[in-house]
Amino acid sequence: MRIDDLDTPAVICDLDVMERNVAAMATRCRDIGIPFRAHTKSHKNPEIAHRQLASGANGICCQKLGEAEVMVQAGLPDILIPYNIVGRAKVERLTRLAKRATITVAVDSEATACGIVEQARADGVEVRVVIELDTGARRCGVQSPAAALDLGRALVRMPGIDLRGVMTYPSRPEAKPFLDEVVRLFRQEGLPLEMIGGGGTGLEEVSKDLGCTETRSGSYVWEGLSRVKSRDDLGPERCPVRVLCTVVSVPTPDRIIVDGGAKTFASYPPVPYGYCVEYPGIFLSGVSVEHGHIDTSASSHRFRVGERLTIIPLHQEMCLNLHDEMVGVRDGNVEVVWPILGRGKVK
Amino acid sequence: MRIDDLDTPAVICDLDVMERNVAAMATRCRDIGIPFRAHTKSHKNPEIAHRQLASGANGICCQKLGEAEVMVQAGLPDILIPYNIVGRAKVERLTRLAKRATITVAVDSEATACGIVEQARADGVEVRVVIELDTGARRCGVQSPAAALDLGRALVRMPGIDLRGVMTYPSRPEAKPFLDEVVRLFRQEGLPLEMIGGGGTGLEEVSKDLGCTETRSGSYVWEGLSRVKSRDDLGPERCPVRVLCTVVSVPTPDRIIVDGGAKTFASYPPVPYGYCVEYPGIFLSGVSVEHGHIDTSASSHRFRVGERLTIIPLHQEMCLNLHDEMVGVRDGNVEVVWPILGRGKVK
Numbered sequence: 247m248r249i250d251d252l253d254t255p256a257v258i259c260d261l262d263v264m265e266r267n268v269a270a271m272a273t274r275c276r277d278i279g280i281p282f283r284a285h286t287k288s289h290k291n292p293e294i295a296h297r298q299l300a301s302g303a304n305g306i307c308c309q310k311l312g313e314a315e316v317m318v319q320a321g322l323p324d325i326l327i328p329y330n331i332v333g334r335a336k337v338e339r340l341t342r343l344a345k346r347a348t349i350t351v352a353v354d355s356e357a358t359a360c361g362i363v364e365q366a367r368a369d370g371v372e373v374r375v376v377i378e379l380d381t382g383a384r385r386c387g388v389q390s391p392a393a394a395l396d397l398g399r400a401l402v403r404m405p406g407i408d409l410r411g412v413m414t415y416p417s418r419p420e421a422k423p424f425l426d427e428v429v430r431l432f433r434q435e436g437l438p439l440e441m442i443g444g445g446g447t448g449l450e451e452v453s454k455d456l457g458c459t460e461t462r463s464g465s466y467v468w469e470g471l472s473r474v475k476s477r478d479d480l481g482p483e484r485c486p487v488r489v490l491c492t493v494v495s496v497p498t499p500d501r502i503i504v505d506g507g508a509k510t511f512a513s514y515p516p517v518p519y520g521y522c523v524e525y526p527g528i529f530l531s532g533v534s535v536e537h538g539h540i541d542t543s544a545s546s547h548r549f550r551v552g553e554r555l556t557i558i559p560l561h562q563e564m565c566l567n568l569h570d571e572m573v574g575v576r577d578g579n580v581e582v583v584w585p586i587l588g589r590g591k592v593k
Numbered sequence: 594m595r596i597d598d599l600d601t602p603a604v605i606c607d608l609d610v611m612e613r614n615v616a617a618m619a620t621r622c623r624d625i626g627i628p629f630r631a632h633t634k635s636h637k638n639p640e641i642a643h644r645q646l647a648s649g650a651n652g653i654c655c656q657k658l659g660e661a662e663v664m665v666q667a668g669l670p671d672i673l674i675p676y677n678i679v680g681r682a683k684v685e686r687l688t689r690l691a692k693r694a695t696i697t698v699a700v701d702s703e704a705t706a707c708g709i710v711e712q713a714r715a716d717g718v719e720v721r722v723v724i725e726l727d728t729g730a731r732r733c734g735v736q737s738p739a740a741a742l743d744l745g746r747a748l749v750r751m752p753g754i755d756l757r758g759v760m761t762y763p764s765r766p767e768a769k770p771f772l773d774e775v776v777r778l779f780r781q782e783g784l785p786l787e788m789i790g791g792g793g794t795g796l797e798e799v800s801k802d803l804g805c806t807e808t809r810s811g812s813y814v815w816e817g818l819s820r821v822k823s824r825d826d827l828g829p830e831r832c833p834v835r836v837l838c839t840v841v842s843v844p845t846p847d848r849i850i851v852d853g854g855a856k857t858f859a860s861y862p863p864v865p866y867g868y869c870v871e872y873p874g875i876f877l878s879g880v881s882v883e884h885g886h887i888d889t890s891a892s893s894h895r896f897r898v899g900e901r902l903t904i905i906p907l908h909q910e911m912c913l914n915l916h917d918e919m920v921g922v923r924d925g926n927v928e929v930v931w932p933i934l935g936r937g938k939v940k
Contacts, residue, residue: 253940330850332840332841354842357899385850386842389845494679495705503733535911536676551679564855
């Protein structure tokens with residue numbers, strides 16, 4: 247089957263481009279000398295996760311327990327879930343997973359850890375944990391090296407908890423004093439530090455400079471258009487995720503409507519919402535729920551109803567998350583139709 | 594099962610509130626004297642569509658063919674698809690549907706109509722169509738009454754096409770001269786006008802004033818928070834869709850993190866992204882992909898890890914579209930767990 251035979255809107259992945267991105271990150275991290283962990287929340291696809299491992303990643307990351315369940319079933323052996331797992335239903339699922347694969351989770355409070363302890367004891371497993379540090383991103387994480395030390399001291403006394411170290415996100419140069427002090431305090435106290443995790447696409451060198459034992463990245467697989475636009479050395483040809491769509495209306499010479507809107511592309515500010523491969527001068531200027539509004543004023547091409555266009559969405563991960571399948575293509579041929587197995591796993 | 598037994602994040606629908614909204618719109622349209630068609634893109638749930646019909650709606654609307662297929666299979670008898678159906682694969686599905694239920698589609702060009710003609714003749718069916726008018730919204734639609742007349746003249750000569758009238762969106766008072774002229778021209782020419790469709794929640798009286806034969810609304814079922822905030826006579830208690838979530842981190846006294854972010858609530862500008870039922874002073878101030886950032890500075894409550902909160906998302910339709918199921922609740926009890934059958938039907 248050829249791309250032209252696909253009905254629209256269809257999310258496609260240019261496999262050559264994706265494989266180049268995967269290989270480039272592996273090379274980059276080898277050159278820098280920092281171990282690499284692939285975050286799969288960007289694609290939610292175990293087959294791509296296996297390719298990331300084959301390229302040299304030392305493990306994967308999942309942001310939700312439901313995603314991790316998909317990956318464990320697909321044979322991925324080592325997963326970091328950098329998220330506080332809270333609530334009895336989830337902790338039960340966590341301890342079950344910990345019997346089937348190497349699972350490490352983040353905690354930033356004794357409350358989260360205590361929930362895990364109770365279940366781990368009942369199930370007779372040890373759960374690997376790392377302490378999440380808020381080094382400036384103002385999301386989760388303990389607020390100071392002293393707080394990390396306090397939590398570390400508590401965790402090593404808890405049965406069923408296997409403290410492995412710390413993690414933060416994103417890796418920022420400003421985090422160095424915070425991390426250095428944590429390392430000093432943990433070493434002084436004899437607390438475990440097998441893992442010092444950093445992350446963020448493009449921040450691999452920063453992770454190395456911070457003394458991290460590994461760096462996480464997910465979006466490098468897609469190279470989102472927003473990242474492409476902010477850098478001179480990346481072009482849209484580095485973005486493998488594209489939405490094939492069809493012109494359904496040509497109401498005026500300077501405006502056409504395609505068959506996908508906010509529920510196809512994701513409505514992620516700022517505009518423009520996407521980049522057109524065939525006519526780089528035109529752009530997705532707005533989205534209704536199911537209509538894409540394209541400003542064609544910069545093009546002399548006379549668009550017609552039925553014409554097909556290839557749009558690179560602004561935020562490829564959020565776009566992909568709206569769809570049930572993604573079509574892998576190479577040289578214009580359909581090579582694989584992937585159900586997006588990790589999509590919708592909000593729990 | 595009680596609400597408290599649900600794992601989080603969970604999308605719930607307060608059935609009492611939803612049923613009040615459905616009944617209120619039915620009463621409103623009866624009082625105004627305008628027939629009403631329920632747009633199901635907001636909920637994508639055939640059981641709710643049946644309730645809308647039972648309340649007096651004369652039919653339903655679907656924005657995508659895939660949604661209409663779900664609704665026809667569930668026994669919904671009369672569907673308007675206000676969308677140009679383009680491309681052979683889709684037109685084949687359209688003619689199949691037209692054999693199973695009363696289906697009407699919008700067209701705004703001869704090109705769209707010609708695609709339908711070819712398939713309708715091959716399949717021996719007639720497809721009902723209405724001409725879409727762009728009365729100022731600058732989306733799809735013919736640009737003038739004269740263009741509507743030209744297209745109408747062409748359509749009535751096409752075999753397999755059953756022209757029923759016209760439609761526009763949204764109903765705006767400024768559209769009256771456009772619509773009046775279309776009516777004059779169509780009557781003069783003897784063209785069909787069984788349907789003059791208008792729409793938009795809250796615009797029922799405008800549709801009546803414009804001379805529409807029916808008005809469409811979808812979001813009235815949910816009464817999105819953005820609409821609530823713009824009106825004094827609507828409060829959050831009118832919004833049945835809520836997201837149950839759990840506090841997973843309390844990093845500082847003025848900030849907590851809950852277990853859902855952009856992939857749970859939808860990231861729809863502007864902030865705040867949601868309203869907290871239990872503590873109306875606090876608000877969802879930001880979203881990462883899987884983390885919700887809540888500003889708690891206005892509350893004296895000491896939040897703790899594990900606490901559950903009920904958040905009304907800003908744009909209920911976009912939120913719901915991210916989830917595979919919705920839990921119907923009444924008086925704290927789970928009454929139904931609905932798969933969202935029409936979700937993901939982008940084609």
